């Protein structure tokens with residue numbers, strides 16, 4: 001069946017065509033994001049949801065999105081998506097981190113210039129036929145200090161353009177390296193310095209618990225009197241009440257806001273003030289940027305839904321389109337090894353070690369480990385996948401270790417997964433043969449070779465004569481047809497294992513009879 005994608009915000013027509021061209025059933029409803037109830041009622045039908053900032057993806061919406069695999073944000077900020085809730089349900093959240101950065105930086109510079117020269121007010125006055133030449137006295141940008149808070153993609157472009165205007169640029173960003181600051185041409189400083197020294201302050205951080213309210217009453221009090229503030233990032237960064245007071249007192253000479261604490265902002269105490277320039281979240285609104293982000297998100301979502309390639313995900317390691325097909329059989333073997341061990345484990349898991357040897361040691365082992373963890377956890381928890389498994393393992397206090405070595409052993413690739421509980425350690429290893437099919441090659445260090453069948457019987461027994469005949473007879477008499485039968489043992493007369501692929505699940509009564517065979521220590525039904 002074709003994957004179905006809902007586009008619930010306004011996206012360029014080119015992106016809708018990309019979904020169609022890639023064989024995806026796309027439903028373009030650009031106003032649905034604004035209607036919470038209608039979106040909630042519709043969401044269960046879709047594998048993908050493409051959005052901008054108007055659609056709010058709440059835990060409630062995610063709980064109703066029973067088929068959803070991917071949320072694609074055509075833009076940068078993902079503060080409208082509850083990422084932990086999406087991750088918990090195994091839904092990938094991806095964005096387009098660069099597509100609108102230049103456009104947004106240009107908007108921030110436009111707002112700064114509009115603010116410095118009171119362009120919106122002067123424009124309104126001139127249109128009204130007033131010709132108030134003496135009313136509008138601006139300030140120059142030349143030689144002024146611009147303080148950039150958050151110097152990532154957009155902040156760095158704003159800095160570059162401001163340097164072109166011959167401003168002095170200082171930046172506060174805890175993650176800005178001294179080398180990068182030199183490369184951009186900014187002075188890396190502390191927040192206090194930005195507040196104290198800047199004539200203009202521009203914000204370019206994401207909205208997080210750390211940045212919310214970064215410009216509050218106390219911060220404003222530390223600023224130069226007559227400072228001008230530009231916020232083209234997110235509304236919650238500036239405490240609007242504090243800004244209003246400071247505008248009235250003259251501590252802040254003017255502010256240019258593209259974003260607001262509550263959007264859409266149709267009524268606001270700041271509206272109508274002479275020293276406020278306001279735009280309705282237009283930072284990313286150019287034809288070029290909208291084409292970029294819409295096309296990019298459509299490509300990324302289609303890649304994921306069709307090939308499993310992952311790019312720009314915020315809650316999952318990337319898998320490139322080139323590596324996705326190469327990785328697929330290894331993801332399958334990692335998940336099945338995890339599932340094998342998970343199905344045999346009934347007690348709390350304390351640790352999981354995954355070893356990669358040979359060719360697979362050079363691959364994207366983060367993705368493989370996520371698959372192995374999903375395999376381990378699914379038999380116990382059900383609804384776990386590669387996206388949610390690492391978080392679920394962490395929440396349950398399971399220590400996960402990855403060991404990589406590129407040296408080859410008997411097999412070109414070798415993946416070994418060991419599960420630790422308070423009472424025991426259990427290991428299982430596998431590989432992918434040239435036919436692309438995953439195989440088990442070792443259980444508890446005992447060599448044997450078997451495919452993973454949909455229905456299997458796993459038996460541990462003592463290596464004594466009569467066991468194979470007795471088991472075969474028991475299954476045969478019960479009408480259970482054997483597809484494959486694989487054996488391995490530690491040494492003659494010691495512990496042995498037997499892995500039988502059968503055509504249907506072993507009935508409960510038959511399983512109980514197997515356990516009663518004199519040589520048998522343990523027997524379990526497995527399904528893959």
Ligand SMILES: NC(=O)c1ccc[n+]([C@@H]2O[C@H](COP(=O)([O-])OP(=O)(O)OC[C@H]3O[C@@H](n4cnc5c(N)ncnc54)[C@H](O)[C@@H]3O)[C@@H](O)[C@H]2O)c1
Nearest residue numbers: 076077104150151152153154173175205206232233283284
């Ligand atoms: N107005 C719009 O239409 C519009 C358009 C695009 C992006 N945005 C907003 O702009 C934000 C920035 O976008 P970007 O592409 O530059 O993101 P980015 O991730 O490249 O840069 C953000 C920077 O903020 C820094 N940062 C994080 N916490 C900080 C803190 N406490 N103090 C100082 N710096 C901190 C990070 O280190 C990073 O360098 C986005 O998160 C989005 O919310 C708005």
Ligand SMILES: O=C(O)[C@H](O)COP(=O)(O)O
Nearest residue numbers: 052053054075076077284
């Ligand atoms: O984070 C972003 O990319 C911007 O805020 C753009 O938002 P929009 O897509 O709603 O214009």
